[in-house]
Amino acid sequence: MKKAAPTPQPARGPIDHEVRDQIVTAATEHFSRYGYEKTTVSDLAKAVGFSKAYIYKFFESKQAIGEMICANCLREIEAEVMAAIAETDQPSEKLRRMFKGFTEATLRLLFRDRKLYEIAASAATERWAAVVAYEERVQALLKEILQEGRQSGDFERKTPLDETAAAIYLVMRPYFNPLLLQHSFDYTDAAPGQLSGLVLRSLSP
Known part of the structure; x- marks a missing residue:
C-alpha cells in the first residue's frame, strides 16, 4: 500500500516494550479464558504479577x-x-x-x-x-x-x-x-x- 493511516497508539508511559508486551500477552490469555467484558484491570494485574497502578503507567484503561x-x-x-x-x-x-x-x-x-x-x-x-x-x-x-x-x-x-x-x-x-x-x-x-x-x-x- 502506498498510503497507510497511522497506527493507533493506545499505550502510554515508559518506553519499555518488554513489559508492555508482557501485559498484552497476559491480557490476551486472560480475555481468551474469561472474556473481555468480565475482565477488569485488577484481574489483569493479578495475572501478570504487577500492581494495578503499574499497569496504568503503560495503558490508560482496559x-x-x-x-x-x-x-x-x-x-x-x-x-x-x-x-x-x-x-x-x-x-x-x-x-x-x-x-x-x-x-x-x-x-x-x-x-x-x-x-x-x-x-x-x-x-x-x-x-x-x-x-x-x-x-x-x-x-x-x-x-x-x-x-x-x-x-x-x-x-x-x-x-x-x-x-x-x-x-x-x-x-x-x-x-x-x-x-x-x-x-x-x-x-x-x-x-x-x-x-x-x-x-x-x-x-x-
Whole structure:
C-alpha cells in the first residue's frame, strides 16, 4: 500500500516494550479464558504479577489494552492478505484475492476464539481507533488495486475512482467486519468468489 493511516497508539508511559508486551500477552490469555467484558484491570494485574497502578503507567484503561490486542489481530489479517496479493501482478486477480483473503483471515483469526471475538465486537461497535485506521487501510488498498487496473486497461475509467471504491467497499464490508460477518457464516464459502466476480464484471471497460 502506498498510503497507510497511522497506527493507533493506545499505550502510554515508559518506553519499555518488554513489559508492555508482557501485559498484552497476559491480557490476551486472560480475555481468551474469561472474556473481555468480565475482565477488569485488577484481574489483569493479578495475572501478570504487577500492581494495578503499574499497569496504568503503560495503558490508560482496559480498552487501551484491548485496542492493542485488536490492532495486532488486524495487522495479522492484513499481512496475510497482502502476502496473497503480492503473488500476482494482475489487478483482477488481486481484487479476487482481496475479497477471499479478508473473509478467510477474519473468520479464522477473530472467530476461532469467541472470547477474543468480544474484543473485536466491542472495537467495531465503539469504533475504536484501531478499527477506523484498519478500515482506512483496506480502502486505500482497494483504491490502489483499482488504480492499477485502470492504468493497465483492465478496469473502466468513466466512474470517479472514489465512487467506485466506495461502492466496492460496501460490497466487501459484510465479509470482513466482525459484527456483520457473524450473520454471514452460511455464505462465506461461496460469497467472496461470487461477489468479486460480479464486481469485476461491473469494472469491465
